Amino acid sequence: MSYVAVKGGAGAIGAAHQLIAETLYPKDNASDTPVDQIQQQLDQHLRLGIDRIMAEASLYDRDIAAQAFLQAQGDSIEAVFIVRAYRATLSRFLDAEPLKLSDSQPQRHVSAAFKDVPGGQQLGATYDYSHRLLGYFLHLPAPQNAAEPTTKPEDDASETRHSGVMQLLEQEGLIETSTAALTEENRDITQIPPGFPASRAQRLQTLARADEGFLLGMAYSTQRGYGQxxxxxxxxxxxxxxxxxxxxxxxxxxxxxxxxxxxxxMINQFHGDTPEQATFTRGYGLVFGHNERKAIAMALLDRALRAPELGEKVQAPAQDEEFVLSHCDNVEATGFVEHLKLPHHVDFQSEIATLRALRAHPKKGRTEHPDGL
Structure with a gap:
């Protein structure tokens, strides 16, 4: 089959867009369900997907994320692209105060390191202990015995929620002190792209809006030995x-x-110049919405990327700041990968001409090797 250039131009593009519009909003739809109701159903039944879109788009707006998810026909990366484009049109008028996370109203609060933690363990809605069976939650029997609370009444809870596990370890000198600095210049990476080396604040911003799948793979690699x-x-x-x-x-x-x-x-392995100075090290993740997998992966990568700061050798991909930060953004990656679908007719014809010329004159410009190689 010979190579034939694809034709169509603007007419073909318009027809392609019309096909999408007919798929999204069919004119013969018997249900006639308003689009805003569909968006509300998406937000209700696909909340975790909406949360992921908001996180990777760096815009907290459930309605916009649901609308983009619908327009993208469930393609979360395409939806992130749409929301980011919308975000770029918004004015920025003020910086918020630092979030008081210790005063948050938790729907879920767990610790894998300590059984008894300030504020108590609170499972919330989780798949961690469920069977991965289709339809598992349809006929779930009601629990016979309600779980006993792990904390005292509210008068004590308000007193303990301000001190977390990290603060308790700090009091014993068992973990490094927090390196967070509120006085650090607040540089929005969407307005001022980070250079290399990047500050920890810039790294965390980048990881917070990075592709969850990429972060998950890199975080997994650190647990398999490609990073300390x-x-x-x-x-x-x-x-x-x-x-x-x-x-x-x-x-x-x-x-x-x-x-x-x-x-x-996240608590990580020891660090210190002497046994007396050895302390645990930190990893941190903070993400929009209910995004536990991404927050954990982010904390693992945060720790891995602190290797130079802690005097460790940079040997694994997850420890290479430039590698991780340059490849973790799904919109940027999508642009580079999916642009291959667009017309490259002139470039390809140039490559064909070059290859034909090489095959027509295979020995032109080459010196014969005495051994015939």
Whole structure:
């Protein structure tokens, strides 16, 4: 079969778009369900998918994410692309105050390192202990005995929720002190792209909007020996937290709403110049919505990328800052990979002409080797 250039141009593109429109909004649809109702159903029944889109698009708006998910026909990366394009049109008028995650209202709070933690273990809605059987939740029997609370009443809970596992380890000097600095310049990576070496804040921003699958694969590699990671989850918390701003014209802080976040604090292997100075090290993940898998993977990669800071050799891909940060963005990766579907007729014809010329004159410009090689 000979190579034939594809023709069609603008007419073909318009027809392709019309096919998508007819698939999304068929004119002979008997149900006539309004689009906004479909979006509400998506947000209700596919919440985790909507949360993933919001996280990777860096925009917390459930309605917009659901609308993009519908328009993309369930392609989450395409939906992220759509939401990011929409995000680029929005004005930015004020920075929020640092989130007070210790004051969050947790729907889920677990620790794999300690059984008894401040605030108590709270399983919430989780697939961690379910059977992966189709239809498993349809006829689930009601529990006969309600689980006993692991904490005391609210008067004690309000007292303990401010001190987490990391704070308890800090009090004993068993973990490195937090390196977070609120005075660090707040550089939004969507406005000022990070260079290399990047600050930890820039790395965390990049990882927070990175592709979950990429982070998962890289995090998995650190557990298989391609990076120094022997992790324990100190706390995994998912819940709602207040967003506060301080308008200059008011001079005081006001709450403008709540968002759902997932936070993972990871304990990693020892570090120290002497046995007396040895402490556990940290990894951290914070993501929009209910995104536990991504928050955990982010915490593992955060620790791996701190190798130079901790005096460790950079030997594995997950420890290579430039490799990880340059390849973790799904929109950028999609652009490079999927652009191969677009017309490259001129480039390919040039390659064909070059190959034909080489085959027509195989020895032109080459010196014969005395051994006939």
């Amino acid at each position: 990671n022997h992790p324990f989850i100190a706390e995994l918390r998912q819940g709602s937290v207040n967003v506060e701003i301080t308008p200059p014209e008011l001079g005081f802080t006001i709450c403008i709403g709540q968002i759902s976040m997932t936070e993972c604090q």
